[in-house]
Amino acid sequence: xxxxxxxxxxxxTETGTPVTLRxxxxxxxxxxxxxxxxxxxxxxxIHYSYGVKDTxxxxxxxxxxxxRSKTEDFLLxxxxxxxxxxxxxxxxxxxxxxxxxxxxxxxxRLTVT
Amino acid sequence: AQSVAQPExxxxxxxxxxxxxxxxxxxxxxxxxxxxxQYPNRGLQFLLKYITGDNLVKGSYGFExxxxxxxxxxxxxxxxxxxxxxxxxxxxxxxxxxxxxxQLTFGKGTKLSVIP
Numbered sequence: 001x002x003x004x005x006x007x008x009x010x011x012x013t014e015t016g017t018p019v020t021l022r023x024x025x026x027x028x029x030x031x032x033x034x035x036x037x038x039x040x041x042x043x044x045x046i047h048y049s050y051g052v053k054d055t056x057x058x059x060x061x062x063x064x065x066x067x068r069s070k071t072e073d074f075l076l077x078x079x080x081x082x083x084x085x086x087x088x089x090x091x092x093x094x095x096x097x098x099x100x101x102x103x104x105x106x107x108x109r110l111t112v113t
Numbered sequence: 114a115q116s117v118a119q120p121e122x123x124x125x126x127x128x129x130x131x132x133x134x135x136x137x138x139x140x141x142x143x144x145x146x147x148x149x150x151q152y153p154n155r156g157l158q159f160l161l162k163y164i165t166g167d168n169l170v171k172g173s174y175g176f177e178x179x180x181x182x183x184x185x186x187x188x189x190x191x192x193x194x195x196x197x198x199x200x201x202x203x204x205x206x207x208x209x210x211x212x213x214x215x216q217l218t219f220g221k222g223t224k225l226s227v228i229p
Contacts, residue, residue, distance in 0.1 A: 004156075040221060041221060042117075042203060042219040042220055042221040042222050043157070043203065043217075043219040044219075045216055045217070045218075048216065058216065090156055090157065092157075100145055100147075100162055100164060100207075101147060101159045101162055102159075102217060103159065104149075104156035104157040104158070105156050106155065106156045107154075107155075107156050
């Protein structure tokens, strides 16, 4: 899993509570991404970052925010978790926009009850 | 908008037989195409990519994929399947240029089961 860690790996939380997931990389790559994986949907992009403090929305960004204050860390926050946000969340990195492939972390399984 | 279709939710193949996992895509301009594999409770692992050049690309673990521009397809193949190839396979596409060109769009995945 290419120098990428995610924490926590598993979390159960209640509806309405805030949740922050962390992605940490040791590769010094510029681009970082957050995806969610749901059965029948594949992976869908939530947010991505193209540098420190530079972020943008993906396909399914509603209800999520991100922050990147350091090259190595990319945080995903659910301000008020809902049951529809129960999913497996993956972080990915790539060295540049032209490095083509992305490398994925091990994932965080989030359950919102 | 770019999109990927994996028409088969599941593919079953006998060990030792050739396997094919299908993928078709839609994108503006020339595509970058990728295959990833996911084993249970793991992240996605990069298998191979097509950027330009030869239509047949070779990747990890003996897999290869054939790019067909006229059919907008990028099917994953392996000459002889192993039980250890059983996993979930994802095809992905991104465009060469334009806003968000570094964003990957994934198919829904195909579960490959290799039967001993």
